[in-house]
Amino acid sequence: MDYRTAGVDVAAGRAFVDRIRSSVEATHRPEVLGGLGGFGGLCRLPSGLSQPLLVAGTDGVGTKLELAQAHGRHHDVGIDLVAMCVNDVITSGAEPLFFLDYIATGRLSPEAMAAVVEGIAEGCRQSGCALLGGETAEMPGFYGPGRYDLAGFCVAVVEEAALIDGSRIQAGDAILAVASSGVHSNGFSLVRRILEASGATASTPLPGSDRGLLDALLTPTRLYGDLVKALLKAPVPVRGMAHITGGGLPENLPRCLPSGVEARVDPSSWERPPVFRWLQAAGEVPESDLWNTFNLGVGYCLVVPPEAEEAALACCAAAGHAAWRLGEVLAGGAEDSSGISGLPL
CATH class of the missing domain: 3.90.650.10 (PurM-like C-terminal domain)
Structure with missing residues (x-):
C-alpha cells in the first residue's frame, strides 16, 4: 500500500499549488512579504497608523456548496467565501489586509479546486486584500469523491480613532x-x-x-x-x-x-x-x-x-x-x- 492507493495524491497536490500560484500572488498588497509555500504568511501593517486595531472574521459558504457542486459553480463559491468574511469585518470601518482559506475534500479535483481558488482570488482582488495563504486537505472516506467544504479567515485593520462601532448612533439617524x-x-x-x-x-x-x-x-x-x-x-x-x-x-x-x-x-x-x-x-x-x-x-x-x-x-x-x-x-x-x-x- 501507499498514500496514493489510500486516496491521497501528493503529486497532484503539488501540481495544484503550482497552478494557483499566479492567481494568489496577483492579489498581494505591498505589505506582503514572501510568496506562496511557506509555513506561515507574512504581512506588515500599513504605514501611517498610530493606533492600529486588527479586526478578524471567519465564515464559510454553508449548504450553498451542495447546490454549487452539483452544477459545477466552483468559481462563484470562491467569491462567496471571501464576501462572507470581508463583508463582516468592514462593518467596523476596517480595511481588509489579508485572507486565508481552508479547503477540505474527499479527493483532489485539480480543475474544481483551481476554480475555487481563482474565485477566492477574484474576491480578494475586489476587496483589496491579499490572499496570503491557505490549506487544502484531502480526506478520503470522510468526504465523498468530488465533495469539498470551505472555510475563510480575514484580517483587517482600522485606526482606533476611526473605529465604527455604533456607539455614536442616536435617535433620528x-x-x-x-x-x-x-x-x-x-x-x-x-x-x-x-x-x-x-x-x-x-x-x-x-x-x-x-x-x-x-x-x-x-x-x-x-x-x-x-x-x-x-x-x-x-x-x-x-x-x-x-x-x-x-x-x-x-x-x-x-x-x-x-x-x-x-x-x-x-x-x-x-x-x-x-x-x-x-x-x-x-x-x-x-x-x-x-x-x-x-x-x-x-x-x-x-x-x-x-x-x-x-x-x-x-x-x-x-x-x-x-x-x-x-x-x-x-x-x-x-x-x-x-x-x-x-x-x-
Whole structure:
C-alpha cells in the first residue's frame, strides 16, 4: 500500500499549488512579504497608523456548496467565501489586509479546486486584500469523491480613532439599505428543500426575470468593501453598518445599534426581488420565516445622521450599488425589545 492507493495524491497536490500560484500572488498588497509555500504568511501593517486595531472574521459558504457542486459553480463559491468574511469585518470601518482559506475534500479535483481558488482570488482582488495563504486537505472516506467544504479567515485593520462601532448612533439617524445580489450564502438548507419539493431543474426559468432560477440562486454574494472605502473617503459620517446574513434584517441590523435605541424599518421601501417571491410561493414559506432566513434584497445597511443621507446615497450610486432609505433610528430599545420594529414578524 501507499498514500496514493489510500486516496491521497501528493503529486497532484503539488501540481495544484503550482497552478494557483499566479492567481494568489496577483492579489498581494505591498505589505506582503514572501510568496506562496511557506509555513506561515507574512504581512506588515500599513504605514501611517498610530493606533492600529486588527479586526478578524471567519465564515464559510454553508449548504450553498451542495447546490454549487452539483452544477459545477466552483468559481462563484470562491467569491462567496471571501464576501462572507470581508463583508463582516468592514462593518467596523476596517480595511481588509489579508485572507486565508481552508479547503477540505474527499479527493483532489485539480480543475474544481483551481476554480475555487481563482474565485477566492477574484474576491480578494475586489476587496483589496491579499490572499496570503491557505490549506487544502484531502480526506478520503470522510468526504465523498468530488465533495469539498470551505472555510475563510480575514484580517483587517482600522485606526482606533476611526473605529465604527455604533456607539455614536442616536435617535433620528437614517438607516439606508444597500441591495444584495440575491440570496447570497444564507438559507440554502431551506432553498434546497424548496427546489426538491418544487421539481425545479437547471432549465427552470425565474418568473419576473430574464434569468434562470438556478443562475439567480447561485449568484455570488455581493462584496461591499469598495463601497465602504468610498464612503469613508468621501467622507460620509457613517455611524454604524450591518452585514445582512443569516437571520436576515431582524437578527443583523440590531447588532450595530447601541442600547437605548431601536431600528424602525419600512418594508414597503423596496420591491422584493423575483427570486425571493419564487421561494415564498414555491415553498409556501410563512412571511416571518422569510424575514428571519433571507436578506430579501437587502445585503448591507448603513446608519448615518439625517443630514448625510443624500451624500451617502449619492456615494452608493457612484460606486455602482443600488441603495435607498430603509428606515430610521428611534429612541427605545428596552431590554426585552428585539431592537427592530415595523416588520411583519
